[in-house]
Amino acid sequence: MRKFWFAYLAKALVIFPGGFGTLDELFEILTLAQTRKLAKKILVVIYGREYWNKLINFQAMADAGAISPVDLELFKMVDTPEEGFEFLKDGLTRHHLGPDRPRRGGEVSPEIAKTNP
Numbered sequence: 001m002r003k004f005w006f007a008y009l010a011k012a013l014v015i016f017p018g019g020f021g022t023l024d025e026l027f028e029i030l031t032l033a034q035t036r037k038l039a040k041k042i043l044v045v046i047y048g049r050e051y052w053n054k055l056i057n058f059q060a061m062a063d064a065g066a067i068s069p070v071d072l073e074l075f076k077m078v079d080t081p082e083e084g085f086e087f088l089k090d091g092l093t094r095h096h097l098g099p100d101r102p103r104r105g106g107e108v109s110p111e112i113a114k115t116n117p
Contacts, residue, residue: 003025010042011041011095011096012042012044013042014084014088015045015046015047016047034074041091041095043076043092045076045077045078045084047078047079048079049079052077
């Protein structure tokens, strides 16, 4: 239930070096984004290339067919706060703060917390 609400309301996820819990949160969100279960775009920033590249070889997963090469676009690896900030600023502006989008019939509030069936 905690993960559901986390994904339900989040617009971005920033992952720092961590252990099993961190990997669990990362893969949960990447799986929801990959399978298009989230109705909105969620930005994923993975901080610290050196650490993460030792842990997970995402390119090898794509090369082996475990994930699609396009899945590598579900996240961005960064090494500096400035790099992460620019990615988040651009993505949040484009996907969540852009011009008013047409709303579904009768919808009064923005679609900040929708999931797909």
